[in-house]
Amino acid sequence: MALPFFSKTTPSIRERCRADPATKLRLRYAPYYLAMDAQAGTKIRRDGRDLVMLASNDYLGLTFHPKVIEAARAAVLEWGTSPTGARCSNGSRAYHLALEEKLAAFLGREACHVHSAGYLSCLSGVAAFAQKGDVIFADKNIHSCLWDGIRLSNAEVERFSHNSPDDFRAVAAHTSPDAAKMLVLEGVYSMEGHIARLPEIMAVAREQKCFTVLDDAHGFGVLGRDGRGTVSHFGLDADVDLVCGSLSKSLASTGGFVAGPRDLIEFLRTHGKQTIFSAALSPGQSAAASAALDVLQTEPQHLARLWANTKKYTAMLHALGLDTWGSETPAVPIVLGSKERAYYFWQALLEKGVFTVMSIAPAVPVGKDLVRTAISALHSDDDLARIADAMAYAVKKI
């Protein structure tokens, strides 16, 4: 019989949650889940103050575009608010098929499947295709949804240094030549704003005969011809098997997609658990994404304005001596190097009316604690001037 002195009592799940230090820290400093009372364009209202939104991913600024709003309104009137079930059982709707055809045509792919979140699309795009015994090569900095997909696949995972084709080649050299292989990467890294070194990385992927899944949540609408994304930016469409992404950024909606050859999309519909068992994209969100995709192709001024704003904004940050981690895109981190500095910087921006989001280790590598910002085509010159004042103030506070 174990002496009570030596026996450990395992805390219950309830006790463990109550004692969780990360939750206590979050509630004490309260930097996340702030409640906003209203939003109009780039302005959000909190406690009676209008703040400039610099944290959302409304890259093309289409969330308040009249055509997008009208399309969502008309779809809800015609189809109701929700399909209230999965397409496998409840059936697809005309608006799903129309959006999938439109997205596939835009991306130059044969077919596409849309889900109710980008997280589900990207997860399903990995988990449905890899299996036990396969080897998955993954960039160390990929998004959580891709890691979840990798975990659920039960494949073996080999990580390579962020955006390093040389490390990818070195890691791949030690893997079994007989295993089926997959490469998982992002087109534009959401936290860093880096563009994948796709030509060099795909050269290694070809040597290794990798099936490639690219998450282009932050490249879609931002890079390539008319915003066709990272593969279009590099002209490498034929090399990437599946492109997945989100409708919640440039397409001003919520939801996600997986696009690729028709046989692979049909395979996803047969084997993707999240595809089969999760309720379908709602009518309003489908219509908003579809209308935004039309706007993207007929009103090039939004993409032009996004890049003009990005150039002005990053030049302003560099003039203040801020470290943007070499971001090449509208997703712009400001690296502060410790969680304390990131917190004081974030708070100073908020004090001056600019809303951003902090990302601290372990969500980012140790020493890369940062304030993550994203510029939009909708930011006006006045917004940029207000952001510049707030940044100058925050620099003095750290």
Ligand SMILES: Cc1ncc(COP(=O)(O)O)c(C=O)c1O
């Ligand atoms: C790289 C990347 N992939 C996937 C997702 C998930 O997309 P969603 O927010 O539409 O679920 C995100 C969201 O932040 C992302 O940054």
